[in-house]
Amino acid sequence: LIGYSLGAESSQGRVFVPLGFAPGSLFQSELMVVALGTTFAMVADRDILQEVEGIMGGVWVFGQLILFSMIGSGTSLSILPEVTGILPLMGIGLLARLLGVFLVVFTTRTARGCEMQSCWATTEDACFCFLGTLPRATMQAALGNVPAT
Incomplete structure (x- = not known):
């Protein structure tokens, strides 16, 4: 419940x-x-998980249609001229997120004793993790116009 x-x-x-x-x-x-x-x-057992994954994979095909149609129906082009004022704030937010991911990846590598790995490998891992945080905005956009209460 x-x-x-x-x-x-x-x-x-x-x-x-x-x-x-x-x-x-x-x-x-x-x-x-x-x-x-x-x-x-x-x-759960591995066999049950594979069965559930197959079922949920089929459900997600239709879930994608609903999710992205919700985003499309909630989009208003009348605010397009105001987007340019928001872009610097979005850039600052993404930069802060990128710096946070770099800090977490670097701290994790240091705590686990991976100092010998190159700076380039840390940068690649941090960029990968940062890109992994971007798709969550899709769900936020779909539910953003629905009040939480």
Whole structure:
């Protein structure tokens, strides 16, 4: 119930407190679904995981259509002239993210005793990790116009 944000309120309007927590949605449901899936992947047998992966792969084909059509339908071209004012802020944010990824990769390599690896290898790893953070904006764009409450 907590993972799917259910049970916070009853149909009569009285608050239902699940498992001793405070009333209302305590956890972000999207994050709890990811945690539930990760936990399932850790404890399930390999055969079951392969079967679930095959099923979810088929579901994702249709999920892509819905996700990207949501992004397309939520896009308004009337704000296009104002985008130029936002681009410097976006650039600063991406630069801060890139520096954070470099710091984390460098710190991780140092903590694990990988000082002998070249600076170029660290740069390649950091750039790869940075590029891996960019696709999450797709989901943020799809859900950005939907209020969290």
